Amino acid sequence: MTAVNLPSSLSRAAIGIVALAVASVLFTLGFACAVPLAAFAAIAAISFDRREALAAIGAVWLANQAWGFTVMHYPMDGETFAWGGALGIIAVLSCEAARAATRRFSGAVGACVSFLAAFVAYEGSLIVINLVTGQSGEDFAPVTVARIFLINACAFGGLWALKAVAANTASGRKLSGTLAPRHI
Template structure:
C-alpha cells in the first residue's frame, strides 16, 4: 500500500475536529450544562462528510464530558452518567438531522435548516427524555428554552463565521482534491 493512501493524523479534518473540541471546552468553561452541542453538531455537518461530522460531534461531546468530570466536578453518579451518555447519542442524532437538512436544501436556506434541524432534534429529545423519566419538563420552561436556543444560535453563528474565515484563508492548489471543510 502506498504512503499516499495512509491517513494523515494532521489532515485538515483532524485539525478541524481538534479545533471544535478545543472550542467545546471553552464553551464548557462558560456554560457548563448549557454547552451548545446542537450548534457543534450542525457546524460539523456543514464542515465535514458524514463520517467525519459524526466523529467531530463525538469528540466535541467527549471533550465536554472529560472537562466537566475532571475540572468542573460533575457528580459521579448513575444519573449523571446516563444523562451524559444520552447527550452523546442526541448530539449524534442532531448531527445526522443537520446533515440531512443540508443535503436536501442548498445555500443559506440549507445552512439555516441544518442548524434548526439540529436544535429541534436536540431539544426535542431532551424534552422527551425529561418527560419519560417523570421530571415534568420544568427544565424546559419557555425562558430556559429561549436561553438555550440563543446560546446555540450565537455559538452556531460564531462557529460559522470562523469556518467561513478559515475557508477563505486556506489556499488550495488548482484541481487538487481537498480535505478541507465543504463550502456552504
C-alpha cells in the same frame, strides 16, 4: 522562501475536529454543562462528510465530558453518567438531523435549516427523555428554551463565521464560496 504544503484532506479534517473539540471546552468554561451541542452538530454536519461529522460531534461530546468530570468535578454517580451518555446520543441524532437538512437545502439557507434541524432534534430528544423519566417540565419553559436557542444560535453563527474565515485563509477561496454547506 519555500512553499508550505497544505495538509491532506484527512489532516485538515483532523485539525477541524480538534478545533471543534477545543472550542467546546471553551464554551464549557462559559456555560458549564450547557455546551451548545446543537450548534456544534450543525457545524460538523455542514463542514465534513458523514463519518468526519460524527467523529467531530463525538469529539465535542467527549471533550465536554472529560472537562466536566476532571475539571468541573461533575458528580460520579449513575444519573450523571446516564445523562452524559444520553447527551452523546442526542449529539449524534442532532448531527444526523442537520446532515439530512444539508442534503435538501444549500447555501446560507441550508446552513440555517441545518442548525434549526439540529436544535429541534436536540430539544425534542431532551423532551422525550423528560417525559419518559417523569421529570419536571420546568426546564422546557418557553423562556428557558428561548435562552438555550439563543446560546446555540449565537454559537452557530460564531462557529460558522470562523469556519468561513479559516476556509478563506487556508485555501485562498473567496469568502462567499466558503459559506455554502458541503454536499456529500
